[in-house]
Amino acid sequence: MMSKGVLVDVTRCIGCRSCMVACKTWNDLPPKKTTFSNTWDSPGKIDADTWTVVNYYIIEEDGQVKWRFVKKQCMHCNEPACESACFTHSFVKTKEGAVIYKPTVLNQDYCVGCRYCMIACPFGVPAFQWEKAFPYVQKCKFCYERLQEGMKPACVTACPTGTLKFGDREELLAEARERIDSNPNYYKKIYGEKEYGGTSWLYISDVPFEKIGFKEDVSQKSIPSYTWDVLKWTPYIFFGWGAVLTALRAYTKRRAEVHNEEELYAPVEKD
Amino acid sequence: MQNGKKWRFKMTPFRLLLIVLVLIAAAAAIYRFVYGLGAVTNLSDEWPWGLWIGFDLFCGIALAGGGFSTALIVHVLHKDKYLPIVRAALLTSLIGYVIALVSLFLDIGRWFNFWRPFFYWGYHSVLFEVFWCIALYTTVQVLEFGDIFFERVNCPSLKKLLGVFMTPLLIIGIVLPTLHQSSLGSLYIVAVDKLNPLWWSMIIPFFFVWSAFFLGPAMVTIEGTLAARAYNREPETDLYSSLTKVTMWMMIIYFIVKMGDLAYRGVFSTAFNGSYESNMFLIEMIVFVLLPIVMYATPSIQNKLSGVLTASILVVAGVVFNRMNVVFTGMAKSVGGSYFPSIWEWLITIGMWSALVLVYCFVVENFPILPKEEPVSHGKPFGTGFHA
Amino acid sequence: MTNSFPDYQNSDVFLIIGANPAENHPMAMRHMGMAKAKRGAKIICADPRFTKSAAKADLYAPIRPGTDIAFLLGLMNYAIQNNLYHHEYVVNYTNASYLINPEYALKDGVFTGLAEKGDKFSYDNQSWQYQKNGDSVKKDPTLQDPNCVFQILKKHVARYDIKTVSKITGTPEDIYQKVCELYCSTGKPGKAGNLVYAMGITQHTYGAQNVRSVAMLQLLLGNIGIPGGGVNAQRGESNVQGSTDLAMLYHLLPGYLPMPNAAKHSNLKDYLEKETPASGYWKNKPKFFISLLKAFYGDYATSANDFCFDWMPKHTGGDHSHMAFFEAMYEGKIKGFIAWGQNPAVGGPAAALERKALENLDWLVGIDLFETETVSFWKRPGVNPADIKTEVFLLPAAFSYEKEGTVANSSRWIQWRWKAVEPPKDAKSDLWIADRLMKAIRKEYQSGGKFPEPIMKMLWNYDIEGHEEPDIVKIANEMNGYVVSDGTVLNSFGKLKDDGSTACGIWIYTGYMYVDPELKVPACKRRSTEDQSGLGLFPNWSFSWPLNRRIVYNRCSADPSGKPWDPQRALVTWDGAKWINNDVPDFGYKSGDQPIPPQVSAATPFIMTVEGLGRVYAPVGLKDGPLPEHYEPVESPVQNIMSKQQNNPLAAKFKGDFAKLAQTSSPDFPYVGTTHRLIEHYQSGAVTRNCPNLTELMPEMFCEISPDLASKLGINPGDDVIVSSARTEIKCKACVLPIIKPLKVNGSIVEIVGLPWHWGYQSLAPGSTANELTPYVGDPNTRIPEYKAFLCNVRKA
Numbered sequence A: 001m002m003s004k005g006v007l008v009d010v011t012r013c014i015g016c017r018s019c020m021v022a023c024k025t026w027n028d029l030p031p032k033k034t035t036f037s038n039t040w041d042s043p044g045k046i047d048a049d050t051w052t053v054v055n056y057y058i059i060e061e062d063g064q065v066k067w068r069f070v071k072k073q074c075m076h077c078n079e080p081a082c083e084s085a086c087f088t089h090s091f092v093k094t095k096e097g098a099v100i101y102k103p104t105v106l107n108q109d110y111c112v113g114c115r116y117c118m119i120a121c122p123f124g125v126p127a128f129q130w131e132k133a134f135p136y137v138q139k140c141k142f143c144y145e146r147l148q149e150g151m152k153p154a155c156v157t158a159c160p161t162g163t164l165k166f167g168d169r170e171e172l173l174a175e176a177r178e179r180i181d182s183n184p185n186y187y188k189k190i191y192g193e194k195e196y197g198g199t200s201w202l203y204i205s206d207v208p209f210e211k212i213g214f215k216e217d218v219s220q221k222s223i224p225s226y227t228w229d230v231l232k233w234t235p236y237i238f239f240g241w242g243a244v245l246t247a248l249r250a251y252t253k254r255r256a257e258v259h260n261e262e263e264l265y266a267p268v269e270k271d
Numbered sequence B: 001m002q003n004g005k006k007w008r009f010k011m012t013p014f015r016l017l018l019i020v021l022v023l024i025a026a027a028a029a030i031y032r033f034v035y036g037l038g039a040v041t042n043l044s045d046e047w048p049w050g051l052w053i054g055f056d057l058f059c060g061i062a063l064a065g066g067g068f069s070t071a072l073i074v075h076v077l078h079k080d081k082y083l084p085i086v087r088a089a090l091l092t093s094l095i096g097y098v099i100a101l102v103s104l105f106l107d108i109g110r111w112f113n114f115w116r117p118f119f120y121w122g123y124h125s126v127l128f129e130v131f132w133c134i135a136l137y138t139t140v141q142v143l144e145f146g147d148i149f150f151e152r153v154n155c156p157s158l159k160k161l162l163g164v165f166m167t168p169l170l171i172i173g174i175v176l177p178t179l180h181q182s183s184l185g186s187l188y189i190v191a192v193d194k195l196n197p198l199w200w201s202m203i204i205p206f207f208f209v210w211s212a213f214f215l216g217p218a219m220v221t222i223e224g225t226l227a228a229r230a231y232n233r234e235p236e237t238d239l240y241s242s243l244t245k246v247t248m249w250m251m252i253i254y255f256i257v258k259m260g261d262l263a264y265r266g267v268f269s270t271a272f273n274g275s276y277e278s279n280m281f282l283i284e285m286i287v288f289v290l291l292p293i294v295m296y297a298t299p300s301i302q303n304k305l306s307g308v309l310t311a312s313i314l315v316v317a318g319v320v321f322n323r324m325n326v327v328f329t330g331m332a333k334s335v336g337g338s339y340f341p342s343i344w345e346w347l348i349t350i351g352m353w354s355a356l357v358l359v360y361c362f363v364v365e366n367f368p369i370l371p372k373e374e375p376v377s378h379g380k381p382f383g384t385g386f387h388a
Numbered sequence C: 001m002t003n004s005f006p007d008y009q010n011s012d013v014f015l016i017i018g019a020n021p022a023e024n025h026p027m028a029m030r031h032m033g034m035a036k037a038k039r040g041a042k043i044i045c046a047d048p049r050f051t052k053s054a055a056k057a058d059l060y061a062p063i064r065p066g067t068d069i070a071f072l073l074g075l076m077n078y079a080i081q082n083n084l085y086h087h088e089y090v091v092n093y094t095n096a097s098y099l100i101n102p103e104y105a106l107k108d109g110v111f112t113g114l115a116e117k118g119d120k121f122s123y124d125n126q127s128w129q130y131q132k133n134g135d136s137v138k139k140d141p142t143l144q145d146p147n148c149v150f151q152i153l154k155k156h157v158a159r160y161d162i163k164t165v166s167k168i169t170g171t172p173e174d175i176y177q178k179v180c181e182l183y184c185s186t187g188k189p190g191k192a193g194n195l196v197y198a199m200g201i202t203q204h205t206y207g208a209q210n211v212r213s214v215a216m217l218q219l220l221l222g223n224i225g226i227p228g229g230g231v232n233a234q235r236g237e238s239n240v241q242g243s244t245d246l247a248m249l250y251h252l253l254p255g256y257l258p259m260p261n262a263a264k265h266s267n268l269k270d271y272l273e274k275e276t277p278a279s280g281y282w283k284n285k286p287k288f289f290i291s292l293l294k295a296f297y298g299d300y301a302t303s304a305n306d307f308c309f310d311w312m313p314k315h316t317g318g319d320h321s322h323m324a325f326f327e328a329m330y331e332g333k334i335k336g337f338i339a340w341g342q343n344p345a346v347g348g349p350a351a352a353l354e355r356k357a358l359e360n361l362d363w364l365v366g367i368d369l370f371e372t373e374t375v376s377f378w379k380r381p382g383v384n385p386a387d388i389k390t391e392v393f394l395l396p397a398a399f400s401y402e403k404e405g406t407v408a409n410s411s412r413w414i415q416w417r418w419k420a421v422e423p424p425k426d427a428k429s430d431l432w433i434a435d436r437l438m439k440a441i442r443k444e445y446q447s448g449g450k451f452p453e454p455i456m457k458m459l460w461n462y463d464i465e466g467h468e469e470p471d472i473v474k475i476a477n478e479m480n481g482y483v484v485s486d487g488t489v490l491n492s493f494g495k496l497k498d499d500g501s502t503a504c505g506i507w508i509y510t511g512y513m514y515v516d517p518e519l520k521v522p523a524c525k526r527r528s529t530e531d532q533s534g535l536g537l538f539p540n541w542s543f544s545w546p547l548n549r550r551i552v553y554n555r556c557s558a559d560p561s562g563k564p565w566d567p568q569r570a571l572v573t574w575d576g577a578k579w580i581n582n583d584v585p586d587f588g589y590k591s592g593d594q595p596i597p598p599q600v601s602a603a604t605p606f607i608m609t610v611e612g613l614g615r616v617y618a619p620v621g622l623k624d625g626p627l628p629e630h631y632e633p634v635e636s637p638v639q640n641i642m643s644k645q646q647n648n649p650l651a652a653k654f655k656g657d658f659a660k661l662a663q664t665s666s667p668d669f670p671y672v673g674t675t676h677r678l679i680e681h682y683q684s685g686a687v688t689r690n691c692p693n694l695t696e697l698m699p700e701m702f703c704e705i706s707p708d709l710a711s712k713l714g715i716n717p718g719d720d721v722i723v724s725s726a727r728t729e730i731k732c733k734a735c736v737l738p739i740i741k742p743l744k745v746n747g748s749i750v751e752i753v754g755l756p757w758h759w760g761y762q763s764l765a766p767g768s769t770a771n772e773l774t775p776y777v778g779d780p781n782t783r784i785p786e787y788k789a790f791l792c793n794v795r796k797a
C-alpha cells in the first residue's frame, strides 16, 4: 500500500466542525463541558479526548477581515519525532502512513507515560490522560483501522466541502501543487511537504501559514535525524572516553607514587 | 564513631520538621498514584514536564555532578589533595540520583511499566540513553558506596571483592554520567524550533555535561561548608579555592563555546532583543557565568571562604537557572499555556529534598564519610562537635 | 429553489444575500466551492455580519438589517442604467412590455389604492392591473411606452442610485459599486448569476417584497431557468420543503392548492371556477383538486356529491398564522394546543409572551424528542408551577433516523430515507402517532359528534397485518397518485383526471413513487450518480418535483429560437427539427410524436403564471404592492429617506402586550438587533442542546458586538452583558469580534448586535432566549415575524 495522506485545503473549509464530531463519535471520545469561547472554537485545543480541532483565525489587514478555519490534528510525520523520542517503541509509523500509539491502537502496552513524546512532537499533538490513574498518551491515529479496511478517515468522510482529501501522499502533493500553481490566490507553499522531513497530512492555504497557527521557517530535516546526529556518537564516547580515562588513570597513578588506593576508602580514624 | 552495631540518628526540631515534610509528601504521592497526575499537578498537554522533571530530575542530576567530577579529579587525575571530599561528594551524588529516580517514578504516568525500557530497545531515543545510564550509574554508585557500607557493616570479604572491581567501576562511574549528563541536554535536541535558539543547540549536550562537571567543585565547596557548619568543623577553604580554579577555567571555556555557538548559528543578536527570553539569557550569562568567573579569578575573593562560597553558590544557582531556562523559559513561547507548580508539586519536591537532608545526616553520622582530620586539619580535633 | 444544489457548479457569480449557508447549509457551500474550483466562480455576500459565508466570499458587502430592497433595487437600477440587463430575455420572457393602468402610481412611498379600515391598511389593487384590449393585454415590445412595465420599473428603481442605496444600507459606496459591477456582469447571455437567499431576506415586515426583489433582479439579468442561475432559497428544517409542499400552512392544501374559503366557495363548482385561471398550467387545477378529494375520501367521493367538497374544512379568511394564534391563546381564546415538532417557547417572537400565552391552555400536547421549553413552560424560571393549571402531555417521538419516509430538500428532491436505528423506549414515529390519534378520535366520534362524516369516512386504511407501524408505502403511493380502479401508480400528473378516476394526495409529487423501469425502485429511492449532461443534473438520483425536472422554467435557458444562451450549459436545445433535452422540459415540446417548434413555448416560458411570463411587476399576488419599495423595519434607528412612509403600511401588528415596540431612533434602544443561527445548533436547540458533542462545541448563549462598541461600553470578550429591547431583557456573554462592525447610515453610525437564537431554559446547556427580545410584527403576505431587525440596547451585567 502506498503511504496515504490527507490534503487539507484551508481555502475550502467553512468551519462546520463536522470533522471534529465525526472524530469523536467514530473514536468513542467523550465530549466535555466547555464554556463560552470568544473565538467560537471551543474546546479550542487538542487533548486526550479531542484528537482534532478546527481553530479559527481572524486576520485583519487595513480594515479587511479574513476569517480562516483550520483543522488541526496529528500530522503523521514521515519520520515522526514522537516515534523516535519514545524509548519503549510505543509509537510506530505504519506502512499506510499512520503514526499510531501502540498501547491503545494495537493493545501493546509498553508506554511508561514519561511524556517525552509530547516534548518531542513539533506540533504539540500527543496529549495525556491527566485525570486517569493509569493514563495513556492519546492522539489522532489517522483512523488506522479504517485505513486498513480501505476506508477514508472518519473526519474526511464527514467533511462536506472537500476541504479534506484523502489519497496517496504523492498524488496529493501533485494535486496540491497543481491547485496552488493554477490559482494566484494560493500562498505558494505546501505545508507538510518538507517540514520536519515531510508529513502525511498536507496543507494549502491562501494566507501565510504563520497566520493560521503554523510555524513557517521550520527545519526541513526530520527531528529524528537531529537526535541521531548526536546519539550515533554514544558508543564512541562510551569506549573512547572510557579508554581515555583508563589511560589517564594509569598514567597519573604512576606519577603519584604515594597514592594509595586503600587510603581513599580507609576507615575514618576512630576518636 | 565506631564500627559498632548501633545506628544513630539524633532528633532535632529541624529534623522533626523535615520528617513532617517527608510524610506530607508521601501522602501527596499516594494521592497522586490513586487519582492521577492531573489531580495533584498543574501539568498540562502544553507543559508535560514540570517541577519534578525540570527541577528534581534535571537539577538533581546536575547537582549530583559533584560526584563524577570529583571522582574524575581524584581517581583519574589523582589529584590526591582532594581525596578527603570525595566520599561526601559521592554520597550527595548518590542521594541526588535516588531522588531523581523517585521523582521520575512519581512523574511517569504508567509507572508499573517502568521496567519496560530495559526490554524495548528504543535506541533512537535520547531518553533510552538517559534511562540506561542513570539506571546503571545509580547501580555503580551503590556499588561504590558499598565500599563504604561494608566498612560500617563489617564484611571485609565483600569489600575486598568490590575492591577488585573498583577500577572499572570508577571508570564506568565517570563515563556513564558523562553520557547522561550530556544526554539530558540532548533530550532537548528534539525541541528544535520549540526551544528558544538561545538555548537550543546541537551542542547542548556539551553544555550540559560541561556545566554538570564544572558545577562539581562548586557543589563540593557548598556542601563542604555546610557540613562543616553543621558538624562544627573547620571548612577546607584552601581545598575549595584550588578546586574551584578548575571550575573557573571550565566556565571560561563554557562561555567562549557558548558565544561561539550563538554566533555560528546566527542567533547572537537575539540575546539583546529585549524579549523575556533574551533577558533571562543575559542574566544567566552575566550573573551566573561571568560574575563567578571574575570572582574566582580575583584572588582576594577566591581565597576567602565567603568569597569562594558566594561564587560557588552563584555557579550552582546558575546551573539550576540554566536548566530552568531550558525546561521552562525557553519553551514557554512555543508551547503556549502557562505552568506554575501546584502546592502539591511543591510539597512533594520539598519532601524529597527534605528526605535528602535526612538521609545525608543519617549516613554521615553512621558511615565514614567526612574526611579524616589530618590532610585538612587546621588543628582542631575531629570529634567533639561532630554531632550536629 | 428553481435550481438544485449540484447545479451550483454551473454558476459564474453567486450573490448570497440574507443567508449564511456556510453555517446553515454547509452542503450548499460544498457546491459553491466546486463552482469556485471548477470555473473560478465569484461569491458576493451581503450580510450585516461578516459571516463564515462572507469568509468564503470574494466580495463582502456589509448591509444594515432590513434594507435589502434598497440594495436589490439599486442593483436593478445599475443594470438598467448601464444596459447590463439581459435585453432579449426581458423582452421575451418577462412582462416588461405589458402596459399598466395609467392610474398606477407610487406617491409618498405608498402605491395607489391604499385604504385604511379601523387601524388596518389594505390595498385595492385595481389600479395596478394590465391595460387590456378586450381579453388581451396591451404590450409595447419596444419597452418605450411610459406605462409599460419596463419604464415603470426603470423609473421606480432610478430612485435607488448608488449614493442613496449606500445611505440607506450603510454599504460603503465603493463596495456597493463593485457588487453592482460584478453581479450585473451576469446579465450577459452565457453568464449565470445565482441568487442565494434565506431568512435574512424573508424575516421582515416586507419579507415577501424582498423575495420579489430577488426574483425581479434575476429576471432582469436573465438568470432564471438557466443552469447556474436561479432564485435559490436555502430552505430550513430538513423537510420544510416537504411540509410546505404538503401544506403545513393554514391557507393551503397539498400541492399549493388554495384552501377552500367558506365565504367564497359554496360548492365545488364555485371553487373550481374561482380558483382556476384561464391560462397557464394552473388551468389543470380541477384535475389536481378532484384527485385530492379522491385521495381524502376514497369511494365516498363521487361526482354526484361534489367529491365530498362539503367535508373539506374551510377557512373564513381570518389570520391563523403563528402570531395570530398565540395572540388568541394569550387572550384565552384557544384552549388546547398540540405542539407537534415545534418549540415556540424558544422559536416564536416575543417568546416570553408566547410562554405566558401557554398558561391559558387547558391542555398542551407536546410530540417531541425532548422535554422542550414549550412542554416545560409551566416550570420555567420565574413561575410557580402550582399557579399553572394547564395539563401537559408529552408524547415521545422517534427521530428522523429512527423511522423511514421521505424528506424533500431545497432542490425539491424527494428522497427516501431508511430507518437506521430503532427508536428508544416508548418513542414512536410521527406516522404511528398520527395514525393512533386518528383512530382514537374516530373512537370518540362513534358515540356521536357534530359533523362526523369527514372524520369517520376519510380514507384511512394503512394498517398492515401484524405490524405496529402503518403502511408507509401505501401512504406514499396515495400521495403520488394512482388509478382508482386498479391502483396503478402514476408517473405524471399529466395523467390525473377530474372525473374521479384518479386519486392523488399531492399532484406535484406525482411520479416520485413510480418504479423506475431500469433501476427497479420507486423514483425517490433511486441513487444513481450518472450525469450524462455533465451539468450536475443527476436525473436518476431520487425524484425532483415536478416530474423529475431539475431546473424549473428551463425553456428560458434557450433563446426564443431554441438556441441555448450558453451551448456549454444547454438544458434544452431546438436543433431545427426537434428538441434535445438534458433536463425534463418545462414546456410543451411535443404533441404525440410531433415536436412543438420553439416559437410556441417561447411565448409562455413561465408556465405557472397566468401570463406565461416572468413578472418583473406583479399586478397580483402580493398584498403590499406590485413593486417592492424600501421601508424601514418597524423598529428602526433612522427615518426612511425614500419617503415619509416609515414602515410597510400593511405590516402585521398585534394588540395589547404584543404591541410593545420601540419608537424610531429610540434613545433607549440605540442599536440594531438581528438574530441568526450557528452551525452547531439547530433552531430552538431542542435537539442540539441535548447533544453533548454539540454543546461542547458551542456551549453558551452570547451576543456579538463590534470591537468599537465593546470599547465604548467597556465590555471585554466573555463578559456577562444584558441585552434589552422594548419587550424585555436577557443576559448572555459578550462576543467581541470584528465580524461585526458599525455602519455609516445616512451620516450617522449604526451599531449592530448579532444574537443567535438557539438557547432556552431546558437541556444540557441552557441559556437565554434571543426571542424574548424580538418584536411581534410580521409580513402582511406570509405573516413571518420580523426576527431580523429590531432595536435593542447592550450594557455590562
Ligand SMILES: Nc1nc2c(c(=O)[nH]1)N[C@H]1C(S)=C(S)[C@@H](COP(=O)(O)OP(=O)(O)OC[C@H]3O[C@@H](n4cnc5c(=O)[nH]c(N)nc54)[C@H](O)[C@@H]3O)O[C@H]1N2
Pocket (backbone or CB within 6 Å): C017, C018, C019, C020, C021, C023, C024, C025, C046, C047, C048, C049, C051, C063, C064, C065, C066, C067, C068, C197, C198, C199, C200, C201, C234, C235, C236, C237, C240, C674, C675, C676, C677, C678, C679, C680, C681, C682, C683, C684, C788, C789
Ligand atoms: N446549523 C443550522 N442550520 C440550519 C438551521 C439551524 O438552526 N442551524 N435552521 C434551518 C432553518 S429552519 C432555516 S429557515 C435556515 C435559515 O438559514 P439562514 O437564513 O441562512 O439563517 P440565519 O442565520 O437566520 O440568517 C442568515 C443571515 O442573515 C443575516 N441577516 C440578518 N438580517 C439581515 C438583513 O436584513 N439582510 C440581510 N441581507 N441579511 C440579514 C444574518 O446576519 C445571517 O447571517 O437554516 C436552516 N439550517
Ligand SMILES: Nc1nc2c(c(=O)[nH]1)N[C@H]1C(S)=C(S)[C@@H](COP(=O)(O)OP(=O)(O)OC[C@H]3O[C@@H](n4cnc5c(=O)[nH]c(N)nc54)[C@H](O)[C@@H]3O)O[C@H]1N2
Pocket (backbone or CB within 6 Å): C199, C203, C236, C237, C340, C341, C342, C343, C344, C346, C347, C348, C349, C367, C368, C369, C370, C372, C397, C398, C399, C400, C430, C675, C676, C682, C683, C684, C685, C686, C687, C757, C770, C771, C774, C787
Ligand atoms: N429570532 C429568531 N427566531 C426564529 C428564527 C430566526 O431566524 N430568528 N427562525 C424561524 C424559523 S425559520 C423557523 S423554521 C422556526 C423553527 O421553530 P420550531 O419549529 O419551533 O423550532 P425547532 O427547534 O425546529 O422545533 C422542532 C422540534 O421538533 C422536535 N423534533 C425533531 N425531530 C422530530 C421528529 O421527527 N418528530 C417530532 N415529533 N418532533 C421532532 C425537536 O426536538 C424540536 O423540539 O423558528 C423561527 N424562529
Ligand code: SF4
Pocket (backbone or CB within 6 Å): A074, A075, A076, A077, A080, A081, A082, A083, A099, A120, A121, A122, A123, A124, A125, A126, A139
Ligand atoms: S505530528 Fe507529532 S504526534 Fe504526530 S507523527 Fe508527528 S511527531 Fe508524532
Ligand code: SF4
Pocket (backbone or CB within 6 Å): A085, A086, A087, A088, A089, A090, A091, A110, A111, A112, A113, A114, A115, A116, A117, A118, A137
Ligand atoms: S509517554 Fe509513552 S509513548 Fe510517550 S515517550 Fe514515554 S513511553 Fe513513549
Ligand code: SF4
Pocket (backbone or CB within 6 Å): A022, A023, A024, A026, A027, A051, A052, A073, A139, A140, A141, A142, A143, A153, A154, A155, A156
Ligand atoms: S483521522 Fe481519524 S482519528 Fe484522526 S482526526 Fe480524523 S477522525 Fe480523528
Ligand code: SF4
Pocket (backbone or CB within 6 Å): A012, A013, A014, A015, A016, A017, A018, A019, A020, A054, A069, A071, A158, A159, A160, A161, A162, A163, A164
Ligand atoms: S468538516 Fe471540513 S469544512 Fe467542516 S470544519 Fe472540518 S475540514 Fe472544515
Ligand code: SF4
Pocket (backbone or CB within 6 Å): C024, C025, C026, C027, C028, C238
Ligand atoms: S440538511 Fe443535513 S446534510 Fe444538508 S446541510 Fe443540513 S445538516 Fe448538512
Ligand SMILES: [Mo]
Pocket (backbone or CB within 6 Å): C235, C236, C237, C240
Ligand atoms: Mo426555517
